[in-house]
Amino acid sequence: MKIRTESLSKTYDKKNQALRELSLDLNLNGIFSIIGRNGAGKTTLIRILSTELMPTSGKGFINDLDVVEKAEVVRQEIAIVPQEARPLPWLTPLQTVSSYLMWRGYSYREAKEKGKEALRELGLEGKEGEKSRKLSGGQKRKLMVATVISSEAPVVFLDEPTTGLDYLSRKELWQLLSKMKKDRSIILTTHYLEEAEILGDQIMILDQGKLVDIGGIDHLRSKVKLPYVLKVHSGNFKIEDDEVQVQPVSEKETFVYGSASKIYGLVPYLLTNKMKFTVEEASLSDIFEQYLGNEEEGGNDEKEDW
Ligand SMILES: Nc1ncnc2c1ncn2[C@@H]1O[C@H](COP(=O)(O)OP(=O)(O)OP(=O)(O)O)[C@@H](O)[C@H]1O
Ligand SMILES: [Mg+2]
Structure with a gap:
């Protein structure tokens, strides 16, 4: 699947610039994780x-279809869970899923069967009624x-699907999405960076409506100054x-971030002094940080005078 944007901008209320000239060209196979602070523009995108x-x-x-001019066609290709979406309170889970499927063109019988299967996959079978x-x-x-x-839409958008999940x-x-990605593309946002790293075949960091970087975890790691971490116990x-x-993490544990040569250069000293340690590649959280x-706190929210 392809996602492309050309100088995409969104300004709310004539002043709040949520997206600023965002250009990307992505050939996606699998899962696209979008990360960034609160207010970075993920939901807007x-x-x-x-x-x-x-x-x-x-x-x-x-997929080369203009999302404004060809909106009707795009809608048939996609399914979305918006950030704040909640089911209608007076419908049962099975009614919720199957009415959505009938609206998408499935027969009553198919909708019910597929609905039951999806509820089972999410561990909700006991709650369907x-x-x-x-x-x-x-x-x-x-x-x-x-x-x-x-x-079964080929392109699925999930805006913070796991917020609030135990x-x-x-x-x-995660397992379900990893299975699903074999025959469809998933675009997800999350504040759990472990999740973005585990799932994301491509990861985009967005900040104040602008693209910071995009690529696989190895690409992002190759761009930071301190791609390795030594954990000394x-x-x-x-x-x-x-x-x-x-x-310093605790009295007995220290993390040291550095380049490969710096970190591995410390190993002989640790071995000689019989200190316990592990060396790891920096995680997405480390990279994100x-x-x-080093930037100032907060997104691009307008400051109001009180
Ligand atoms: N409907 C709206 N009207 C006015 N401003 C909005 C609206 N929706 C979002 N914004 C502003 O646009 C900016 C980007 O918001 P957006 O919801 O896209 O961020 P986000 O990255 O999804 O944040 P979060 O991680 O908190 O969900 C923010 O500054 C927000 O205040
Ligand atoms: Mg959001």
Whole structure:
């Protein structure tokens, strides 16, 4: 699947620039994770690409179809779980999924069968006949995900699908999405960077409506100054070196971030002094911090005078 944007901009209320001339050209096989601070523009981008919101200027394309001019065609290709989506409280989960499927053109019988299957995949089979208002927050979120999964749309947008899900449910959803990506493309946003890293074949960092970087985890890691981390599990470890970043974690643990040569250069010293340690590649959280950590707090929200 292809996603392309050309100088895509969105300004809300004539002053709040959520997207600023965003240009990207992505050939996606699998999962596209979009990450960024609160207010970075992730939801705005998803709403434009999924034809829900008009851009202020610029263009967006899904599989070379203009999302404004060919919105009707694009809509048949996509399914979306918006960030704030909740099921209608008076419908049961099975009614929710199957009515969505019938609206997409499935027969009543097919819709019911597919609905049941999707609810089972999300672990909601015991709840299929309950009114949705009786579901917990996480169960409601799972129901919304079940709804789009059941549709078999080739392009699926999930805006923070795992927010509010317990750890085990989140991991189950990861497995499901990994299975799903074999025959469709998934565009997801998340604040769980572990999730963005595990799932994302391509990862985009967005900040204040602008593209910071895009690529696989190895590409992003290759762009930061401190791509390795040494985790020393010893109270006696001390180091002074301007080229590494030292982060004391507890009395007995210190993390040291640095280049490969710097980090591996410390290993003989640790071995000689019989200190326990591990060396790892920097995680997406570490990388994200290096990209954005030095900036001032907050997104591009307008400051109001009180
Ligand atoms: N409907 C709206 N009207 C006015 N401003 C909006 C609207 N929706 C979003 N914004 C503004 O646009 C900017 C980007 O918001 P957006 O929702 O796209 O961010 P986000 O990256 O999805 O953030 P989060 O991680 O908190 O969901 C923010 O500054 C926000 O205040
Ligand atoms: Mg959002």
